[in-house]
Amino acid sequence: MKNPKILHRVYFDDRPPYRDPFTRFEATWAREMPDYEVKRWNSSNVNLEANEWMRRANAANSPVFLSEFVRWDVLKRFGGMYIDADCEILNGPKLAALIDELYASDDYDAFIGVEERANGHPTAQTIAAKPGSALVDFMHRMYDQHLSGPLWHWREERGLIGPQLMSLYFRDNGLTMNKGFFCNLDEPMTFARVKIYTQDYFSPKFTINGTQISRTKNTVIYHLFSNLNIDKIDPQADEHRRNPLLFDEYCEFLKNITTSQILPAAAPSRTAAITTSENLLLQFGGVRRPDGTLDYFRCMRFALRRPRFTAKLLLEKLVG
Structure with a gap:
């Protein structure tokens, strides 16, 4: 054919x-x-x-x-x-x-x-x-x-x-x-x-x-996974959807992203590479509301489901 x-x-x-x-x-x-x-x-x-x-x-x-x-x-x-x-x-x-x-x-x-x-x-x-x-x-x-x-x-x-x-x-x-x-x-x-x-x-x-x-x-x-049928998404995802980056641009964005964009400021933010644990939290956590604020119920549920990972993340934050 x-x-x-x-x-x-x-x-x-x-x-x-x-x-x-x-x-x-x-x-x-x-x-x-x-x-x-x-x-x-x-x-x-x-x-x-x-x-x-x-x-x-x-x-x-x-x-x-x-x-x-x-x-x-x-x-x-x-x-x-x-x-x-x-x-x-x-x-x-x-x-x-x-x-x-x-x-x-x-x-x-x-x-x-x-x-x-x-x-x-x-x-x-x-x-x-x-x-x-x-x-x-x-x-x-x-x-x-x-x-x-x-x-x-x-x-x-x-x-x-x-x-x-x-x-x-x-x-x-x-x-x-x-x-x-x-x-x-x-x-x-x-x-x-x-x-x-x-x-x-x-x-x-x-x-x-x-x-x-x-x-x-x-x-x-x-x-991109823009999911245009979903109205309520977190602010960063909405920005990626309204002004989408091409693949190489997105990879560059990941290199430059700061920890303060991911987690609440419990310690001075750092601009070094994101830790493995923080990468996992970004991918699996989903702990923020659409307005960008932390949803503490989701945080607790995430911690209960992945206790070893959560402990590792907290340790990284304390020594970082």
């Missing part, structure tokens, strides 16, 4: 937050993959009445949930690769080679990655597929039929979003371990006609404020 050389981008600039903050990210698509056509999908060329899911998302003025269906619809119709708007292409030639391998393969008809090694969630932000892909047909049917009704109300309450729904495809095809997720994946694998790549390919950073960078020779895409 011939590679159509299409990159699909979905952004509804007639819905909140209106202004497209990811134009610099899109510029890397053309720069890195000049032979590819970027198809831009929005209210002018998307059927907002395609099914009940789309009608409800349209009525709710919810562009993120409109895009949840649109990505599968355009992959079903055209094939190619869907990439979230908040993704930067870091290595176009290598990504093009992965897509060429997909179209040349008889063993799989789609590929994805995992968002983070430990959780193993499949990437709904980076999906390449041939027309007729079993995964794409499954997901299209989920939105077009099963989710087009009262299940709409559970989209956020019960996590009825891309990665969780994609896991149902793998469970339905016999993946019994880890509830359909690919936890601790260290090598690419193929399952149920889908090739699953390791975290470093498409998700070198997990979450918008992530501090653990896993860029390798395999890394082709950087995903």
